[in-house]
Amino acid sequence: MRIPRPKILSLPFLDDIEEKGVVRASTDLADDVVTRVTSGLNITDIRGVLRGDPAVRPNPRLTPHAEGFWLHMKPTYYNNLMDGLYPTFRLGWLATFFFAWEIVTGIFLMVFYTPSPLVAYENMLNILSNVPFGRWMRDTHKLGGELMVLLVVFHMYRTYITGSYKRPRQFTWATGALLLTFTLVVSFFGYLLPWDQLSLWAVTIGASTAGAIPIVGTEADLLVRGGLEFGANGLLRAYLIHVILLPIIMIILLGVHYYKVVIHGHSLPPEAEEPSVDTARKVPMNVRTYFMPKILTRELVYVAGLTLILLAASAFAFGYHAPLEPHADNLVTPLHTTAPWYFLWIQGLMKLGDNFIFGVVLPGAILTGIILAWPYVEVGRNRRYGKRRIGLSIAASTIIGAAILTYMGTPWFGVETSPDQEAIAILLPQTSPGPLRLSDWDDIPYGTYLASEWESAPTRTTSKLLKTFDQELEHASDNPLYGDVEGFMVVEDWQTDLKKITVRIVWVDPETGAPAEFSEIFFFHRNSDYGQGE
Amino acid sequence: MTDAEGQPPEEGQAGALENLGVATPELTRREFLYYLWASSMAVFLAGVGGVTIWFALPRFREGEFGGIFVLPIEDIPAPDSDPMEFAEGRFWLVNIGNEILNDPRQPDEYKVNPGIRTLYKVCPHLGCLYKWVPSNDRFECPCHGSKYLKSDARIGGPARRNLDQFFTEVLDASGSVLVQSEPTWPGDRESTAVPIPPGAVALRIDTGRRLDGAPNVKPGGGL
Numbered sequence: 001m002r003i004p005r006p007k008i009l010s011l012p013f014l015d016d017i018e019e020k021g022v023v024r025a026s027t028d029l030a031d032d033v034v035t036r037v038t039s040g041l042n043i044t045d046i047r048g049v050l051r052g053d054p055a056v057r058p059n060p061r062l063t064p065h066a067e068g069f070w071l072h073m074k075p076t077y078y079n080n081l082m083d084g085l086y087p088t089f090r091l092g093w094l095a096t097f098f099f100a101w102e103i104v105t106g107i108f109l110m111v112f113y114t115p116s117p118l119v120a121y122e123n124m125l126n127i128l129s130n131v132p133f134g135r136w137m138r139d140t141h142k143l144g145g146e147l148m149v150l151l152v153v154f155h156m157y158r159t160y161i162t163g164s165y166k167r168p169r170q171f172t173w174a175t176g177a178l179l180l181t182f183t184l185v186v187s188f189f190g191y192l193l194p195w196d197q198l199s200l201w202a203v204t205i206g207a208s209t210a211g212a213i214p215i216v217g218t219e220a221d222l223l224v225r226g227g228l229e230f231g232a233n234g235l236l237r238a239y240l241i242h243v244i245l246l247p248i249i250m251i252i253l254l255g256v257h258y259y260k261v262v263i264h265g266h267s268l269p270p271e272a273e274e275p276s277v278d279t280a281r282k283v284p285m286n287v288r289t290y291f292m293p294k295i296l297t298r299e300l301v302y303v304a305g306l307t308l309i310l311l312a313a314s315a316f317a318f319g320y321h322a323p324l325e326p327h328a329d330n331l332v333t334p335l336h337t338t339a340p341w342y343f344l345w346i347q348g349l350m351k352l353g354d355n356f357i358f359g360v361v362l363p364g365a366i367l368t369g370i371i372l373a374w375p376y377v378e379v380g381r382n383r384r385y386g387k388r389r390i391g392l393s394i395a396a397s398t399i400i401g402a403a404i405l406t407y408m409g410t411p412w413f414g415v416e417t418s419p420d421q422e423a424i425a426i427l428l429p430q431t432s433p434g435p436l437r438l439s440d441w442d443d444i445p446y447g448t449y450l451a452s453e454w455e456s457a458p459t460r461t462t463s464k465l466l467k468t469f470d471q472e473l474e475h476a477s478d479n480p481l482y483g484d485v486e487g488f489m490v491v492e493d494w495q496t497d498l499k500k501i502t503v504r505i506v507w508v509d510p511e512t513g514a515p516a517e518f519s520e521i522f523f524f525h526r527n528s529d530y531g532q533g534e
Numbered sequence: 535m536t537d538a539e540g541q542p543p544e545e546g547q548a549g550a551l552e553n554l555g556v557a558t559p560e561l562t563r564r565e566f567l568y569y570l571w572a573s574s575m576a577v578f579l580a581g582v583g584g585v586t587i588w589f590a591l592p593r594f595r596e597g598e599f600g601g602i603f604v605l606p607i608e609d610i611p612a613p614d615s616d617p618m619e620f621a622e623g624r625f626w627l628v629n630i631g632n633e634i635l636n637d638p639r640q641p642d643e644y645k646v647n648p649g650i651r652t653l654y655k656v657c658p659h660l661g662c663l664y665k666w667v668p669s670n671d672r673f674e675c676p677c678h679g680s681k682y683l684k685s686d687a688r689i690g691g692p693a694r695r696n697l698d699q700f701f702t703e704v705l706d707a708s709g710s711v712l713v714q715s716e717p718t719w720p721g722d723r724e725s726t727a728v729p730i731p732p733g734a735v736a737l738r739i740d741t742g743r744r745l746d747g748a749p750n751v752k753p754g755g756g757l
Contacts, residue, residue, distance in 0.1 A: 201662060205677060208661035219591065226592045233592055331621045333663040335676040351678050351692045353751075355660065414691065415679035418669040430676075481669070516669060 039068030061292040077288040091155035098148035105141040115239035120195035139314035142322035163383030164267035170375035172260035177372035189242040200328035212355030276381035334430035336411035344409030419476035420518040433530035451487030483510035497526035600742030641756035649727030652700040659693035689755035696747025724748035
């Protein structure tokens with residue numbers, strides 16, 4: 001029975017209902033919407049992808065690559081040889097995933113963060129203790145950033161080792177070198193935002209490095225610092241650079257980088273093609289693996305696995321937790337202050353001499369000069385491992401060099417202070433909570449304890465602390481300037497639920513016989529929470 | 535655009551290149567105007583870049599950093615005693631006596647005279663705050679391990695100069711200046727210590743006037 005309808009509005013859907021009935025018209029409409037959203041795949045096509053059916057001809061799974069935005073950045077098909085782990089290890093894809101991860105978790109953190117020295121640290125405490133999943137967001141943002149640095153570096157080494165940077169992919173490599181630099185720089189500026197001692201002094205060192213550039217150095221330093229020392233201006237600048245400026249630049253660079261990969265095709269394993277010939281662009285029909293469904297599934301599995309690892313790594317008490325030191329203080333530099341681990345190599349360089357040469361010229365030349373320009377300088381076409389002995393040896397020696405420089409960047413190289421201060425820093429370090437602050441409040445009973453008599457201490461905790469102290473005191477005893485070294489720990493009842501713990505070293509000057517002492521006092525509250533809840 | 539067409543190629547390079555089979559079309563008015571426009575845009579953008587940096591440079595109010603500190607003479611440390619810290623002024627006060635003058639670790643290149651020296655608290659290497667370590671009898675930087683004597687002389691570590699100093703004056707009861715620190719190194723660097731003459735009542739330290747330490751680059755200190 002047809003109901004006559006006045007033709008005032010032209011609504012094809014209503015016509016469809018008249019023609020096919022409600023159910024058929026609705027499923028057709030759904031199909032149409034899905035095809036539009038996926039740029040070319042209807043529901044049947046998607047089910048075909050999910051079921052792993054062979055593609056029909058003409059293959060509708062190619063259309064999203066040609067017509068859609070997202071997949072135009074992905075090759076339509078890969079060579080079969082590029083399907084497994086080797087040779088890419090999917091490191092580039094994983095680095096991209098972490099970039100997205102950082103943006104998402106970063107936006108969550110921004111909701112609870114104000115870039116002002118007055119409240120930034122308080123915001124951190126709020127995120128850690130009050131915001132649901134706040135601490136986890138912060139942990140994974142920090143961990144994700146560090147893993148991203150690692151993945152980008154591994155990706156670079158992989159590209160170098162398989163010779164994939166060679167012609168015609170020099171430009172892809174160059175954009176990758178810039179992305180590496182920006183990954184490091186964006187992490188560096190993010191470092192300041194918690195506004196704790198760790199961040200303030202690490203970033204102060206970085207900004208002072210910029211100050212070492214001749215002529216423009218002072219201005220460069222002022223531009224970053226926003227004043228003579230880091231304060232409200234500097235924090236705001238670091239924040240804006242971290243959340244707006246560098247991410248925009250990186251998104252653009254990432255687009256260029258991806259486009260070049262699509263244009264040139266993934267470079268095949270070096271042993272798979274004739275030496276000096278690039279055959280990646282033309283993939284014969286019989287060795288093609290189409291992006292959909294196989295590669296897509298693999299990429300999603302990798303990402304899901306990594307998310308699981310990331311989640312597990314910081315979700316549990318024993319997992320990774322981003323450190324938070326005491327509030328930033330422009331008047332005190334903690335002993336053993338260091339840069340983040342991925343900048344230790346620069347710190348190691350800077351212990352060698354002139355700031356400009358070792359802190360600016362060399363790292364700058366390595367990052368943007370040598371790495372970026374490498375494929376335009378080293379133009380040998382042969383990608384076979386056996387024919388690149390010098391090139392591969394250089395890569396191996398850079399890893400060794402980076403390891404040595406990183407060691408040199410740590411406090412163990414060239415930064416020892418006097419043995420008495422070092423011994424106390426073993427129990428009460430200034431850049432991390434350390435064993436004493438992390439001890440159980442109840443396990444440290446009142447009393448005076450000699451470090452050398454650690455075996456007779458009343459509790460296991462106290463005994464362990466004293467033993468650590470005693471071992472470190474041996475360095476003082478070995479020092480000819482220290483005679484009769486003795487270490488004490490005095491635990492007093494100071495207030496309700498508050499212990500005053502004095503860690504003291506006494507010694508005599510072997511020449512004059514004059515007594516000397518050094519001590520540090522730590523007030524330990526029953527509810528002190530240096531371990532952030534553990 | 536069509537003006538140039540049909541005209542014989544000019545003598546010189548263009549003609550020579552054409553002989554080699556390389557076509558070099560002549561500069562048309564339209565192309566020339568494009569270049570002119572592009573270069574004016576380049577100049578404009580360079581100007582915008584300069585203005586952007588100017589815009590982003592921090593602005594200081596007068597006295598925002600640095601200031602005049604007046605300390606009564608009774609408050610200054612005794613000769614050769616441990617340095618005294620003034621956190622709010624970002625400086626250490628050192629009273630140089632015989633012990634410091636005869637310190638064998640002191641590099642010979644730098645003259646030291648008895649009196650008061652005001653040392654800027656910030657390490658000239660990379661901006662950390664160095665601290666006094668009494669048992670080693672020297673200043674040590676906790677970041678990269680630069681070491682300095684009380685006199686200001688660097689004796690180790692990666693810093694490339696001695697500690698920076700602030701301009702210091704000694705005042706008498708009427709407020710007139712008895713002695714003031716003077717640079718001893720070319721380029722207004724490395725100030726003298728100010729001796730305390732009889733009749734001195736106060737020390738005036740201007741942390742707005744900083745004198746860089748003298749260059750000091752050798753591994754154990756010295757030039």
